[in-house]
Amino acid sequence: MAETPPGGDKVNWNSWHDFWVMGGYAFYVWGSYAATLLLIIAEIALLKMRRLSAVRSLRQNTNTQVS
């Protein structure tokens, strides 16, 4: 691990491989980020589904009353 100069110019990762290895903590760091990303995707999907079904029943109600 290189010394950080006061200016903070140090490059954190020498290669993408370095980045993914995460100093040996890949499982913990990427396990945290992956789970969070999955949950956010799941929440957005659930939001969209709830919206779709709410709009669908709204249209059904409106159409049955018009005709």
Place this chain on the structure above:
Amino acid sequence: MNQPILLAGGVNVFKYAAPQTFYPLAGKLMPWFFWTAALLCAAGLYIGFFVAPTDHQQGEAYRIIFIHVPAAWMSMFIYVVMAFWAGVGLIFNTRLSHMMVSALAPTGAMFTFVALWTGALWGKPTWGTWWVWDARLTSELILLFLYFGFMALQAGIDDTRRADRAGAILALVGVVNIPIIYFSVKWWNTLHQGASVSLTSAPTMAATMLSGMLLMALAAWMYSIATALHRVRSIILEREQGAEWLKHLPEATK
């Protein structure tokens, strides 16, 4: 409300308390909050991974902080906001307040789970254990159960008004857990470290680490507002079924 409360600009605050006026407003605001969240998240992750240096004690494992701390803050803050709207709903009997409480709960539960999950993945390499029954961790787990309890209670009562009142009381009673979580690291001797950031003293972390974390915290904030607005719109559609104004919405006639 016989006497409408007017803000300095003459805006009637209660105008937007009506689902009818709030629904289109929420729809307009929601994408802005969502995209602001995405931008802040991108900036926060960039600083977190490419600018913030390696921690000299924890190596790269500390980079979990950029989601762990914002998620933990959000998990507590959302609950406080829920309790606030629950109180407003109970006192003023405003439907929209209760809808807001319901709209916030799933996002709050999500952030609580994220805080616990990332905490476990951080605890293993730094403390040598996934979990301990210490005050901070236990009270955060209770928070998760409070969110689940609120959602189960609301889902279990068919009558909406009764479900709202029961949920609001649970939200208000459960709010005592929030100071317990927050001060647990001071009140008890815990394995969990004390606050790195507090209002009364200088942060005990590098400026770049701190700025990455704060950007992520702002992103979490914007994301929560976006999801709550999105969800409350669905709740309005579900609950206002049959109301005349709904039939004139563009999404109703398309």
